[in-house]
Amino acid sequence: xxxxxxxxxxxxxxxxxxxxxxxxxxxxxxxxxxxxxxxxxxxxxxxxxxxxxxxxxxxxxxxxxxxxxxxxxxxxxxxxxxxxxxxxxxxxxxxxxxxxxxxxxxxxxxxxxxxxxxxxxxxxxxxxxxxxxxxxxxxxxxxxxxxxxxxxxx
Numbered sequence: 769x770x771x772x773x774x775x776x777x778x779x780x781x782x783x784x785x786x787x788x789x790x791x792x793x794x795x796x797x798x799x800x801x802x803x804x805x806x807x808x809x810x811x812x813x814x815x816x817x818x819x820x821x822x823x824x825x826x827x828x829x830x831x832x833x834x835x836x837x838x839x840x841x842x843x844x845x846x847x848x849x850x851x852x853x854x855x856x857x858x859x860x861x862x863x864x865x866x867x868x869x870x871x872x873x874x875x876x877x878x879x880x881x882x883x884x885x886x887x888x889x890x891x892x893x894x895x896x897x898x899x900x901x902x903x904x905x906x907x908x909x910x911x912x913x914x915x916x917x918x919x920x921x922x
Contacts, residue, residue: 797908798884799915802922805842805874808881812846812874815917819910821848824869842876857903863895870907872914883918885911 801808809826816823824847849869858865872885888907892900 795890801881801918805876805881811921815914816848847871
């Protein structure tokens with residue numbers, strides 16, 4: 769499957785996961801790794817922990833993609849967050865519940881692996897509360913740092 773078809777599938781998946789938020793190409797964070805999928809997945813999960821987040825779950829989406837005509841067996845969405853932060857934020861801002869925990873899609877592309885995520889700094893457009901802006905900016909920094917870890921692991 770071509771990279772464009774995979775990116776299109778990733779965009780569809782992310783937009784459905786993000787609910788009403790419009791996802792545009794400039795709103796995405798993405799890294800390409802020369803690591804094979806299993807190694808990149810381990811790097812991603814380790815980096816999530818190293819940055820103070822808890823891995824919530826890993827969801828396979830390749831089964832649904834295969835049924836839709838895409839040929840992939842290595843496609844996951846990794847959910848993560850800081851439990852105390854999520855509880856605190858959703859108690860004060862229940863409108864954030866559909867967006868949490870944070871998530872990144874990871875999938876194989878030939879001999880490489882891609883990791884893609886919606887940029888959490890863009891949530892400010894939908895949730896302009898002043899107390900949320902630093903949280904969204906922190907999440908963006910952490911997601912970029914996680915992606916840097918994946919990039920450096922090559």
